[in-house]
Amino acid sequence: MSTTTRGEITMPTPTPAPSSLMEKPAFSVPAKKMAMWLFIIADTATFAGCLVAYGFLRNATPNWPRPFHSITNLAVMTFILLTSSLTMLNGVKAARAGNKAGALRWTLITAALGIAFALLHIREWMALIDEGMTLLKNPWGTGLFGASFYSITGLHLTHVTGGVIALIVVGLRYKGGRYNADDLEVLGLYWHFVDLVWMFVVPFVYLLNLAH
Amino acid sequence: MSKDLIVYVCLLVLAAIQFLIAYQSITPTQMFTRMIVVAVIEASLALLFFMHLADNRGLLWFVVIFNGFVLFAMQYSWTDSFRISNGVPWAK
Numbered sequence: 445m446s447t448t449t450r451g452e453i454t455m456p457t458p459t460p461a462p463s464s465l466m467e468k469p470a471f472s473v474p475a476k477k478m479a480m481w482l483f484i485i486a487d488t489a490t491f492a493g494c495l496v497a498y499g500f501l502r503n504a505t506p507n508w509p510r511p512f513h514s515i516t517n518l519a520v521m522t523f524i525l526l527t528s529s530l531t532m533l534n535g536v537k538a539a540r541a542g543n544k545a546g547a548l549r550w551t552l553i554t555a556a557l558g559i560a561f562a563l564l565h566i567r568e569w570m571a572l573i574d575e576g577m578t579l580l581k582n583p584w585g586t587g588l589f590g591a592s593f594y595s596i597t598g599l600h601l602t603h604v605t606g607g608v609i610a611l612i613v614v615g616l617r618y619k620g621g622r623y624n625a626d627d628l629e630v631l632g633l634y635w636h637f638v639d640l641v642w643m644f645v646v647p648f649v650y651l652l653n654l655a656h
Numbered sequence: 657m658s659k660d661l662i663v664y665v666c667l668l669v670l671a672a673i674q675f676l677i678a679y680q681s682i683t684p685t686q687m688f689t690r691m692i693v694v695a696v697i698e699a700s701l702a703l704l705f706f707m708h709l710a711d712n713r714g715l716l717w718f719v720v721i722f723n724g725f726v727l728f729a730m731q732y733s734w735t736d737s738f739r740i741s742n743g744v745p746w747a748k
Contacts, residue, residue, distance in 0.1 A: 471715040485719060489726045496730045504740035515675055522671050529706055530664045636706045643698040646671070647691035651678035 480630045484637045487603075491641050494599060495648055498592045502652075509584035510653045511577070518650050521564050522642065528557035529639045532632045539618065539625035547628060551615035554635065558608040565601050569594075589653075596649055603638045611635070663705040670698045 470478055502508050512518075535550030572593075579594055581587045614631050617623045677690045704710040709719060 471712060471718060473712065473715055481715065481719065485722055485726075488723050492727055492730055496733065500733050500737040503734070504737040506741065515678070519675060523668070526664065526667050526671065529667075529702070530660060533660045533706060633707055636702055639706075640699050640702045643671070643695050643702070647674050647678075647695055651674060651691060652684070652688060654678050656679075 474626060476626065476630050477633070480633050484633065487637065491596075491599070491644070494592075494596050495644060498596060498648065501588050501592055505586045505588060507585035508653075509582060509586070509589045510655045511572070511575070511582070511584050511589075512650055512654050515651070515654070517564060517568055518646065521561055521568075522646055524557050524561045524564070525639050525642050528554045528561070529636050531557060532635045535615075536625065536629045536632045539628045544619050547625070548615050548619040551611050551618070551628065555608050555611040555615070558604050558611065558635075562601060562604050562608065565597065565604075569597075593649060596645060600638070600641055600645055603641070607631075607635050607638050659705060663701050666701055667698055670694050670701075 469475060473481065531550050531554045535547050535554060538546035538550055576583045577590050577593075579591050582590050610631055614623055614627055618625075618628055674691055674694050677687060677694065680687065680690075682690075703719070704716075709716040
């Protein structure tokens with residue numbers, strides 16, 4: 445504060461900080477995107493922990509069941525999830541180009557593919573439950589198989605379900621002007637991560653347990 | 657074809673290779689090794705091109721080093737799992 449010659453008190457006008465004094469974002473990545481990357485790194489540790497624990501049990505258990513006879517359902521689920529990553533990329537591209545209708549359309553297509561994946565997953569679970577496989581027991585061997593299978597695939601399915609809800613909400617709010625293309629891109633990172641995890645779940649939890 | 661579409665086709669081909677490996681007449685160890693190699697290539701493609709880490713070297717190294725350390729640290733339990741399955745010959 446300063447005083448004029450007439451005794452009036454004036455407030456100093458704020459001067460903008462020079463850009464050299466502003467802290468640059470880590471890795472030149474916006475804060476929201478960086479937060480998503482940190483979440484992805486933490487979630488990688490969660491899934492890796494589950495898969496390593498699964499590997500430990502499988503390696504140390506002599507009568508580990510190999511109950512999967514067909515790969516058709518699994519192949520379709522994998523195709524759907526990989527395709528959903530491509531549609532998500534198209535959605536972000538459309539958003540970057542300012543095409544709001546196109547971005548919403550691709551985002552909702554991604555959500556629809558996510559729903560199809562989840563429904564196929566639930567159908568597969570129901571078939572396994574019908575065959576007598578629960579969390580604690582199954583007719584083929586150690587009960588640990590059901591616990592580890594449902595834990596890992598359930599954790600992944602939870603991520604898919606959460607992602608579908610987020611896709612619908614963020615897509616609609618982007619169309620309404622509340623969110624921007626950056627928000628859609630951050631959500632896209634999450635969706636690609638869910639796809640990436642599936643690339644490890646398929647071989648370790650399913651393909652290594654195929655009945656020959 | 658755009659870069660994204662090429663990466664998508666590569667991922668589909670790699671996924672198909674994983675399914676083919678599952679029907680090969682090889683030992684479980686060989687099958688596991690081949691599958692993990694294909695899965696790592698798939699994950700690398702998704703990280704580099706779908707998640708655009710190829711455009712940001714600093715973030716790429718941060719993610720690789722951080723995750724690499726965590727994944728490496730988790731491998732301590734394998735010796736114990738082999739001990740459970742094979743017994744402890746030197747204790748006899």
